[in-house]
Amino acid sequence: MEFCDSCGHPTALAETESAHHTSQGLVRYRRCACGHRWVELAPFLPRPVRL
Numbered sequence: 751m752e753f754c755d756s757c758g759h760p761t762a763l764a765e766t767e768s769a770h771h772t773s774q775g776l777v778r779y780r781r782c783a784c785g786h787r788w789v790e791l792a793p794f795l796p797r798p799v800r801l
């Protein structure tokens with residue numbers, strides 16, 4: 751998903767509330783500026799994210 755379902759903002763600009771490594775990859779809990787929240791699963795992360 752590239753844009754927020756709710757307001758259309760690019761999801762790249764959404765905040766990452768938390769991230770967890772699982773056996774399936776990196777699960778990230780994202781929150782848009784409009785308050786819409788969703789869960790993202792990244793099966794592969796080329797580089798560690800700076801927190």
Ligand SMILES: [Zn+2]
Pocket residue numbers: 754755756757758759782783784785786
């Ligand atoms: Zn939004």
